[in-house]
Amino acid sequence: MRDLRKTAYETAVKNNLQMSDAWVSKEIAGKEWAFGFMNRHPRLSLRNPEACSLSKATAFNKHNVNTFFDTLNAAMMRNPSFRDGSRVFNLDETGLTTVQSPKRIIAQKGCKQANSVTSAERGQLVTTCNIICARGHALPLAMVFPRVHFKKHML
Template structure:
């Protein structure tokens, strides 16, 4: 059977709603098979078989492919879909190989007759494509999501975050140009591409748990406001000493620093905060709302013993997300 089947006859071209009404009229005794078939423009023989439940393969208004049947029943496929969605929700989405192996194991363990390959112990590509098409699934490239972030993303944490954000916004009425968000991202010299996983078509975000980073890591600190304005980034290179050529190709006014680990540190975040104040002009008469995560380097910065820095000038909203 071809992958993209093109219908060559008019068989089973009748409308499901019309067939449903015809069956109802016949069973209620309003008219006979021939009259109902003409009234609703459905095949008389098909109507008769459906009314008498003479079709062992299809009941009611369901349609099929003649003698060709799916390997699994509707209920069995529903269980497979539920498992796929469950694994995707827990950030352990199935790859194409994983889905095909799962289908083979499911058929074998339940003594279901199947045409799958016994050597590779996997379902075929055609079965996988048809299965995904029937249940609105597609292949998506997942985002690498750490285990700590996955644990922190729950209903209670999200609700607390938005409750706090709403209370501050209601009190201060910050315009979009004064609401900023900052976060770090790691840039490695060895960029690994994750395999695509099966997920619901149209889903906004798909994640996948990853192991520790590999390769040489540099950290880029990115900050922008709700109006689309960016603060020049801060780049942390995994070096002991700063070299002038590290800045080559960096965006104008970028803050380039070094640390042996290449990761964010408390004193480096303090340097970035000064960088943020400089480019946003945040003062008492022009405050800003800075939204950041609850990493210890963001919340446990060194105190200014001279008292020159007044942190109360600026509202920082920290959360574990």
């Protein structure tokens, strides 16, 4: 929210717009302006962005995307059974932890202890795989557990 307020101030200065003395002295837009801006634009929300590595961000460019689709097209032309795209699947993996993070709760002021029962040990990472094709066919959810021996109680 602070970046929004700073950008609003800098934009107002650059465009020689009239602004309050508080903006000028603090060199930042007011909190009331920021809340008003967010209320005027209900489609916007304050969110935490996903972390993305530099290599992943720079690898997604026009050349690499074109190379991928050229290679995919060549593979589909070599194999007639893949031409309609119904046998080409996309797999998306997501890591889930077995330890839940507790939700915020309302507690009495001055009370230091606000308990919520959750597992305190270090959680295991379970990989969940979603597999779907362009026609909308989906395979059942696949879960990869980090154990050598599967135990039924893990389900």
